[in-house]
Amino acid sequence: MRIPILFEIKNKTVIAVGGGAIAARKIMPLSEAHAEITLIAPELHPDLQSLYENGEIKWQQRMVQEGEQFDSSILLLMTEKEELNQSLYENKRPEQLVYIVNDAQKSDFHFPAVLKKGQLTIALSTNGASPIYAKRLKKQLEKHLPVEVEEDLAFLDQARKSILAYPLTAKQKKQLLQRITTEDFLRRENRQQLFEAMLEEAE
Ligand SMILES: C[C@@]1(CC(=O)O)C2=NC(=C\c3[nH]c(c(CCC(=O)O)c3CC(=O)O)Cc3[nH]c(c(CC(=O)O)c3CCC(=O)O)/C=C3\N/C(=C\2)[C@@H](CCC(=O)O)[C@]3(C)CC(=O)O)/[C@H]1CCC(=O)O
Ligand SMILES: NC(=O)c1ccc[n+]([C@@H]2O[C@H](COP(=O)([O-])OP(=O)(O)OC[C@H]3O[C@@H](n4cnc5c(N)ncnc54)[C@H](O)[C@@H]3O)[C@@H](O)[C@H]2O)c1
Known part of the structure; x- marks a missing residue:
């Protein structure tokens, strides 16, 4: 069974084998999240070529052979050759998280x-x-x-940090956190001032 997890991939080492269209789609978000990516493929999809030219990924321009083993936290096997992907999977390191583009069953995670x-x-x-x-x-x-999602969360993020840092009891903090999250409160035009007043009152 799989569970959804939001995973911090910044600075994690990723080796990706294969540089086609599907590899491009999977690598793009990993690169945006600052993973340390090394791609191994004889040629690159244009989107990957741009990442490489901008210094966002490393590239070993070559064919991978069956039997190779890679040293990385995460291994992405994304060639169109199912047998090659399977054979590289067999050689994985014990702690390595592996994704195989054409074997969802074996993959340790999905996109x-x-x-x-x-x-x-x-x-x-x-x-x-x-x-x-x-x-x-x-x-x-x-x-x-709702159109307000982004703004509401930006406000709540700051407000929550203030509440948690304030000298209040756990119960008071909980009550405040609930109040500021109600639809009524969030739609008040002067919610920032109201919030500051509530915080002072609670102390
Ligand atoms: C969500 C998204 C994310 C992403 O790729 O970044 C994603 N696929 C997307 C699009 C897409 N993929 C395919 C088509 C063509 C139509 C079709 O065939 O249906 C289109 C449509 C398009 O390209 O527009 C073909 C396809 N996909 C998989 C296989 C192999 C198989 O089924 O075994 C084949 C057949 C290959 C073949 O022909 O052999 C497998 C997987 N694709 C997954 C994710 C995982 C399951 C997620 C889920 O169930 O929701 C999983 C299991 C991979 C994994 O993560 O392990 C992304 C939408 C991006 C967005 O949100 O905009
Ligand atoms: N999981 C998904 O979401 C999904 C979606 C569509 C397709 N697929 C599957 O993904 C696979 C790849 O699709 P694609 O469109 O990117 O294919 P593609 O042919 O465009 O890309 C394959 C890449 O692998 C590279 N490659 C081949 N042999 C290699 C080797 N020995 N060493 C290093 N690199 C090697 C090629 O040079 C190329 O860059 C297909 O088999 C397809 O069935 C998966």
Whole structure:
């Protein structure tokens, strides 16, 4: 069974074998999240070529052979050659997390469809039943998200930090956190001033 986890990939070492269209789609978000990526492939998809030219990924321009072993936290096997991917999988290191582009069963993790809005992340997976359905549902969800999500979360993030840093009892903190999250409160035009007054009153 798989569980959704938001994983900090910054500075984790990633070795990716294969540089086609699918590799490009999977590597893009890892690179944006500052993983340490080394790609091994004889040629690169244009999006990967740009990442390489901008110094965001390393590239070993060569063919990988069966039987090779790689030293990295994460290994992405993304060639179109199923047998090669399988054989590299057999050689994985015990602690290595491996993703195989054409074997969802064996992969240690999946790539969900991701919807981001400010500090909100929604990840959708159909467990491989239909990635196209996941993509469509993501677009529908996007349309139904309240327009204020981004602003609300930016406000709540700051407010929550202030509450937690204030000399209040755990119960008072909990009550305040609940109050500022209500729809009524969030829609008040002067919510920042109201919040500051509430904080002082509570002390
Ligand atoms: C969400 C998204 C994220 C991303 O890729 O970044 C994603 N696939 C996307 C698109 C997409 N993928 C495919 C098509 C063509 C139509 C079709 O065939 O359906 C399209 C549509 C398109 O390209 O528009 C083909 C396909 N996909 C997989 C296989 C192999 C198999 O099923 O075994 C094949 C057949 C290959 C073949 O032909 O052999 C497998 C997987 N694809 C997954 C994720 C994982 C399951 C996620 C889930 O269930 O929700 C999983 C299991 C991989 C994993 O992570 O382990 C991304 C949407 C991005 C967005 O949100 O905008
Ligand atoms: N998981 C998914 O979301 C998903 C979606 C669509 C397709 N697929 C599968 O992914 C696979 C790859 O798709 P693609 O469109 O990127 O294919 P592609 O042919 O465009 O890319 C394959 C890449 O692997 C490289 N390669 C081949 N042999 C190599 C070797 N020995 N060493 C290093 N690199 C090598 C090629 O040079 C190329 O860069 C296909 O088998 C397809 O069935 C998976």
